[in-house]
Amino acid sequence: MHLGIEVGSDAITMAALDSSGSLAGRATMTDTSITEGLNNGLARLTSAIIESVSCVVIAIHDQVQAGQLQPTAVLRLSGPAHPALRPLAAWPRELSARIGTCVETIRGGATLAGTSISDPDLRQVADLARRATDAGVPRIAVCGAGSPTRPDLEESCAEAITSVAPELSITLSHTLGGSGLRDRENAAVLNAALRPWAAAFSETLEETLKSHGIHAPVYVARTSGGAVVLEHFRQFPIVCIDGASGCLFAGAAHLANLSDAVVVDAGHDGIRSVILESGRLPTRPESSYDSAIRMSVAEVAYEQLAWKDLNLGPFPPHHLGPPARSEPRNRHLNLAAALMLGSFNSPMIVVGPRAMELAPELGPEYALFAAAVGAARSPVRAELERVIRVDETRTLAQALAQAQEDAVNLSVEAGADRVTIRIERLEHAPMSYLPPGFHRVAVGAAGEPKSARSA
Numbered sequence: 001m002h003l004g005i006e007v008g009s010d011a012i013t014m015a016a017l018d019s020s021g022s023l024a025g026r027a028t029m030t031d032t033s034i035t036e037g038l039n040n041g042l043a044r045l046t047s048a049i050i051e052s053v054s055c056v057v058i059a060i061h062d063q064v065q066a067g068q069l070q071p072t073a074v075l076r077l078s079g080p081a082h083p084a085l086r087p088l089a090a091w092p093r094e095l096s097a098r099i100g101t102c103v104e105t106i107r108g109g110a111t112l113a114g115t116s117i118s119d120p121d122l123r124q125v126a127d128l129a130r131r132a133t134d135a136g137v138p139r140i141a142v143c144g145a146g147s148p149t150r151p152d153l154e155e156s157c158a159e160a161i162t163s164v165a166p167e168l169s170i171t172l173s174h175t176l177g178g179s180g181l182r183d184r185e186n187a188a189v190l191n192a193a194l195r196p197w198a199a200a201f202s203e204t205l206e207e208t209l210k211s212h213g214i215h216a217p218v219y220v221a222r223t224s225g226g227a228v229v230l231e232h233f234r235q236f237p238i239v240c241i242d243g244a245s246g247c248l249f250a251g252a253a254h255l256a257n258l259s260d261a262v263v264v265d266a267g268h269d270g271i272r273s274v275i276l277e278s279g280r281l282p283t284r285p286e287s288s289y290d291s292a293i294r295m296s297v298a299e300v301a302y303e304q305l306a307w308k309d310l311n312l313g314p315f316p317p318h319h320l321g322p323p324a325r326s327e328p329r330n331r332h333l334n335l336a337a338a339l340m341l342g343s344f345n346s347p348m349i350v351v352g353p354r355a356m357e358l359a360p361e362l363g364p365e366y367a368l369f370a371a372a373v374g375a376a377r378s379p380v381r382a383e384l385e386r387v388i389r390v391d392e393t394r395t396l397a398q399a400l401a402q403a404q405e406d407a408v409n410l411s412v413e414a415g416a417d418r419v420t421i422r423i424e425r426l427e428h429a430p431m432s433y434l435p436p437g438f439h440r441v442a443v444g445a446a447g448e449p450k451s452a453r454s455a
Helices: 036-045 047-052 094-100 124-135 151-162 179-213 230-235 244-254 330-341 368-377 394-413
Strands: 003-007 013-015 022-030 053-062 073-078 101-107 117-118 139-142 169-172 219-220 227-229 259-268 270-276 287-289 294-295 303-306 350-352 382-391 421-428 440-447
Touching: 003 036, 003 244, 003 368, 013 036, 013 368, 022 036, 022 368, 036 179, 053 244, 053 368, 073 124, 073 151, 073 179, 094 179, 101 124, 101 394, 124 139, 124 151, 139 151, 139 179, 139 244, 169 179, 179 219, 179 230, 179 294, 219 230, 227 230, 244 259, 244 270, 244 350, 244 368, 382 394, 394 421, 394 440
Parallel strands: 003 053, 053 219, 073 101, 073 139, 139 169, 259 350
Antiparallel strands: 003 013, 013 022, 219 227, 227 382, 259 270, 270 303, 287 294, 382 440, 421 440
């Protein structure tokens, strides 16, 4: 039995799926704290379900971690840059203030082609670590220019930091992927700043589940789909801050017994939509934090528009016809028109708080539990992105084979059962702005979670 739990800031929903994928139990709690909601929801499940749980997957809404950023030291390795491009420069003031002022750029790093800018002054790195410790900041994010090809430069900084401040929690940007310096740096800083929240959240989950007799492995849904084991979430919380969105879309399709469909989330403020093909959610390699900070963290590529921007009022008007394909908002307008006029060619599913108001005939049974169902069905997924160089010592085929092997190993670290892992995605392309032989590679690997029966 897989148990999916959707965690919002004021609501908890649970769905237990049996081995056939059928809904065996469900519970929902609203207007409650997370701890109270977990306790009361688990109490509503039958003892037979509780005793049969072999895997738990948590799907978090992005508002759960709102306001949880903690002070973090920031170290950038790069060449000189304009003050407008300094670390945190593009952040809203209230968010950068939470990170603090222990921020420094040290000359070093490399180009994406791997050419060293200069060796970093490790004495300066150690000095920053001491400053952070003296200021009571127990975590640091390290981002080096060119680290997708030269991760060793960040790793040498980590060694220098550990030598003088072994208690510091360190996030290295290359472990999160992304070739762009600023987006990768933002992801690393946010990840470091959210680790205290992730640790406290994980402790609450484990204690609550164990108090109800559930000792199965616990996973957390990724923002881009799939899930990672709880320990991985503690280290990399930034990849899981909105796992509920992908779970909602995937769970709705499962409840409707469709693998190819348009799935619409009719929310209070607007609509979000995705097109599933063969059960796969579309993704994009970048996202934003708090709608303000760009970061190299993948997310489900849903379309989104507010009701007010559609000029639809409380209900989409019946006279709205499909607009011309050339209009920038045509995807959203066509979708809204299709909901009322039935003009969409693909099967459509509508879920969300305004689903019954908008298109009750298009909502699957138990739509309220779609996100929890999607969580329960989540595979374990790992994403790998890197820059590789092909030359006389290594062919492209060899480099791609190594990347796939590394993605499989990352999936195992994320909690997948190795024998079930498959390569879902392999993309590579020459990098035209670098010398010949450089390729950007992205690999996605997924497998079944290790259950209490297989662990």
